[in-house]
Structures are given as structure tokens and as C-alpha cells.
Amino acid sequence: MPFGEAIRLALRMLWSQKMKSGFSLVGVFIGVTFLIAVVSIVEGMNRYMTERFAGTFFGVNTFHLRRFPAFSEDVPAETWRLWRRRPRITEDDARAVEAGLTVPVTTAWQSTASATVQYRGRIARDIEITGATETYFEIKNYRIERGRSFTAQEVRAAAPVIVVGNELARRLFDDRDPLGREIKIRDNLYRVIGVVEAQGNLFGISLDKFAVAPATAPVKKFTNPPGLVDAVLIRAASVPEMRLAMEQTEAIMRSRRNLRPNQDNNFALETSEGILDVWGKINRILLAALPGLVSISLVVGGIVIMNIMLMAVAERTREIGIRKALGARRRDIMRQFLVESATLAVVGALIGIATGVLLAQTIASTTPLPASVAPWSILVGVLLGGGVGIAAGLYPASRAARLDPVDAMRHE
Numbered sequence: 001m002p003f004g005e006a007i008r009l010a011l012r013m014l015w016s017q018k019m020k021s022g023f024s025l026v027g028v029f030i031g032v033t034f035l036i037a038v039v040s041i042v043e044g045m046n047r048y049m050t051e052r053f054a055g056t057f058f059g060v061n062t063f064h065l066r067r068f069p070a071f072s073e074d075v076p077a078e079t080w081r082l083w084r085r086r087p088r089i090t091e092d093d094a095r096a097v098e099a100g101l102t103v104p105v106t107t108a109w110q111s112t113a114s115a116t117v118q119y120r121g122r123i124a125r126d127i128e129i130t131g132a133t134e135t136y137f138e139i140k141n142y143r144i145e146r147g148r149s150f151t152a153q154e155v156r157a158a159a160p161v162i163v164v165g166n167e168l169a170r171r172l173f174d175d176r177d178p179l180g181r182e183i184k185i186r187d188n189l190y191r192v193i194g195v196v197e198a199q200g201n202l203f204g205i206s207l208d209k210f211a212v213a214p215a216t217a218p219v220k221k222f223t224n225p226p227g228l229v230d231a232v233l234i235r236a237a238s239v240p241e242m243r244l245a246m247e248q249t250e251a252i253m254r255s256r257r258n259l260r261p262n263q264d265n266n267f268a269l270e271t272s273e274g275i276l277d278v279w280g281k282i283n284r285i286l287l288a289a290l291p292g293l294v295s296i297s298l299v300v301g302g303i304v305i306m307n308i309m310l311m312a313v314a315e316r317t318r319e320i321g322i323r324k325a326l327g328a329r330r331r332d333i334m335r336q337f338l339v340e341s342a343t344l345a346v347v348g349a350l351i352g353i354a355t356g357v358l359l360a361q362t363i364a365s366t367t368p369l370p371a372s373v374a375p376w377s378i379l380v381g382v383l384l385g386g387g388v389g390i391a392a393g394l395y396p397a398s399r400a401a402r403l404d405p406v407d408a409m410r411h412e
Contacts (some may be wrong), residue, residue, distance in 0.1 A: 024308040025348035027301020028388055031294045032349045032381040036356025038290055039377040041363065042283060044370035059139045061242045063271045065089060065097065065232040065249055070270060086266045088225075093256060094232045100252045101234075103245040108136040108233045109215050111223035117211060118184040119172040127168060128210040129185060131219040136212060137163070137196075139235045147179045147194035150214050158216040162190035166198040167208035185211070188218040242271075298384060301348065302392040309341050309396035320403050330401040337400050341393025342386050349385025353378055 064070070068083035075083075091109065098107050110132045117124045130136070137149045150161050162183065169178045169192075182189045190213055199207035213219045215229075224230065234249065236242040246269050253267050313320070320333060357373050364371040 024301075024305045024344050025351065027297050027299075027304050028345045028348035028385050029301075029352040029355070031297030031301060032352030032385060033356040033359065034297060035290070035294045035381055035384070036353055036373065036377050037359045037363070037371075038293075040356070040360035040371045040373045042287065043374040043377075044360075044364065044372035046283065047372055048370040059141055059233070059235055061237065061239055062139055062233060062235040063242060063246055063249075063269055065093070065234065065253070066230070066268045066270055069268045070231075087257070088228045089230070089232060089267065091227050091229060093253065094229060096256055097232060097234070097249050097252050101245055101248050103236060103241050103248065105241070105245050106135050106139055106235045108133045108139050109229045109231075110136060110233055111215065111220070111228070111230045113219075113223045115185050115222065117168065117172065119181065122172050124168055124171045124209070126209070129219055129223065130210065130212045131215040131217065131223045132212055133215055136233065139233045142199075143197040144194045145197040146177075147192070149194055149212075155214040155216055158218075159214060160188065160190045160217050161193045162211050162213045162217075163194040163196060164192055164212075165196050165208035165210040167206050168211060169195045183211075185219065186222055190217070246271075294384075298388050301345070302388045305341055305344055305389060305392040306396060308344070309337060309393050310399070312340070313337065313396050313400045316400075317403060320400055324403070333403075334397040334401040337397035338390055338393045341396065342389035345385040345387075345389025345392065346382065347385075349381050352385075353381045356381070 067086050067088055094107070094109050101107075110130055112128055112130045114126055115129045117127045117129075134150055134152045134155050136142075137144070142149075144163070145166065147163070149163055150159065154161055162185075164172075164178065164183075172178070172183060173181065178192045178195060181192050183192060184190075190211075196208070196210075196212075201207060220226070234242075234245055236245050250265065250269060254265065257266060259266070323333065357378075360371040360373055
């Protein structure tokens, strides 16, 4: 029997026995749907973490000098206590690093605290207030949508000016132009000179609820004790230059803190790789668990398909005997049933792929989770469906092929 004819007969059987076919598709359908949906979420997260998350928090070719890492896996309580006992990063440390680096870099200081922002009776709570030097915007890749960022002269003069995030501007001013208006933070007034282009959200958390003022402005009263900073941000032109700058920064800080060669650093040099490493471990756990979860559904689907095909062999025993009597060979009978079982599974896989893609798109549009359908997962879904169908159909096909034509024709 030609291959195309076998597929046509298989599809006809699917249509004529809708109830049985529906049950036989369920296992493969669930397994492939789960595969597409989970891989899409993982793939979307990978892309988001690599292209946006790391760049948003660190910038390209950038590292931070901190008291301890801002992003880390669960650490033992003892380690956390040791970190808390570390000396703070000072403005003098920042100046020493800036003066000691021989690599061409851009540096900035940053201190951050949460505060309430007010404008003429409007209140925005839990806003991230950052005191920074003028190069902060360049390192963070913040584009100014309206107005401008503050200058080095304004930092030296401790000017009470401020640049606000997009959402904060909308919340306080609606559609009015915020430039030149004064907002109140902790009893001090700041003149808005710029609005940062919208950054979007991260897992449902807005990245636009912030304001940045000069590090010397009145915000320094509550972002950090005098003379201390949260982090020194250092950006190089390339990865090799960043690595060299990290080595030089480490040497400068160890010298300033009189650390002996056998003593560990009592400060942290953090890059986006730290975040990506944490996510990479989570990603590997998800991908390691995925085959087992998908396999359960596929095995159940394969067993159901096998039972359906055994029933089909029993119902069509007389037909098989007649075909053999007319010259059909064992391999013809076997191929027919294998094609039928594979078609059943592939149809289930195709429905599962369509449902998985739809589910991934729904998740991406209605939840904070990013999702991106990976083309390879669609191919794997089809191959899995075909493979399960062939594996499940082997025994029924072999049983049909071994039937004695005389006995089969006598079957009622």
C-alpha cells in the first residue's frame, strides 16, 4: 500500500471513530502542550535575562564595587553575618579607584533609598530615590525622553535638581509637562529637569518608579550616612578591558584595606554574570525536570494508542485476512498499522503544539512571565509524536502481520 494511502486510511479511521481517537490523542496532546509551553517560558526567560535584565541592572561591560553582592543565591546565615560585618564602601574608596585605574573607564557613584514623593497633594509612595554622579545615566543606558540629565557642575554645586522615571512622571503630573515643576522628597524641594524613557517592567515590577538626583544634593541625608556609598559603577569599552579594570580595582581595594595575601576580599566586585549564573542554575533544573514530566504523559499516551490499535486489529481481523489472501505481504500490513498509530500520535502532537503556542502567547500577554516559542521545540514535538506512535504501534502491527489469512477470514 502506498504511504499516502496509508495516511489517508489512518485519517479516515480517526474521523470515523472520534471517541476512541480522542482518548488516544490525550496523552500525546498533554505531553507536547506541556513541552511547548515550558520551553517557551524558559526560552523567553533566557532571552529576557540575557538581553534586558542583566543590561538594565548593570549595563554593558559594567561591574559594581559593593560591600557585598546585590544578587546572590541563598547564602548560609554565617556567610550573611560575615558580609554584614564588612566595612562600607566610602567616597574616598570611589575616588581612589577612579584615580588608580589605568584602563579607560566611566565611573559613577550610587546610593539608593525608598521614599515618598509629593507634588501638590499627589503622593507616590515607595519610590526608589538614587543619589548619583552625572555619569550614572550613561552607565545605566538611561535615555532622556524629555529634558536633560544633571551635569558635573550641578553635582559639585549640590543643586536640588532631579530626573524622574516615566511612571513617576505620569503618576504625579498626568499629561502635563513635568519639566521645571518642583516635587517634594523628605521636606526638600527638587526641580524636575528630565524624564527617563520608559523601561518597562520586570516580572510585573515596574522599572519606572524612580528618581535620580545629584549625590551631593539633599538626598544624601537619607540615602546613606555621610561619606558612604552603596556602589561604585565602572564601565569599560570591552569585556577584556572590564576584566583588567576589575583586577586593578581589586588590587586598589586590597591595598587600601591592608589585606594580606592569604585573606579574602572584604568587598564584592559584581557583574551581570552573577545574575546569569543564578538563572542558569534554575534554568538547568527546569530543563532537567522537563523530560521526565513530558515522558510521563507520552508513556500514558503511548499505552492508550497501543490499546486502541490492538482493538483496531481485533475489529479488522477479517479485513486483514482478505488483504493477505489477495497478496498483501506481512510488511504491507505492518506498515499500514504503524502509519495509522504514528498518524494518531502526530495529530495529537500537532494539536498539542498549537495549544502550547497559544498558551505561551497567553502567558506572555497576561502575566509578568516572558515567553518566546523556540522553533526547535516545535520540531521536537512532531518527532516525539511520531516516535511515540511508531513505538506504540509496533506490537499491534506485528500482531496483525502475523495473523494466518485463513483463520483471519473465518473471524466474525
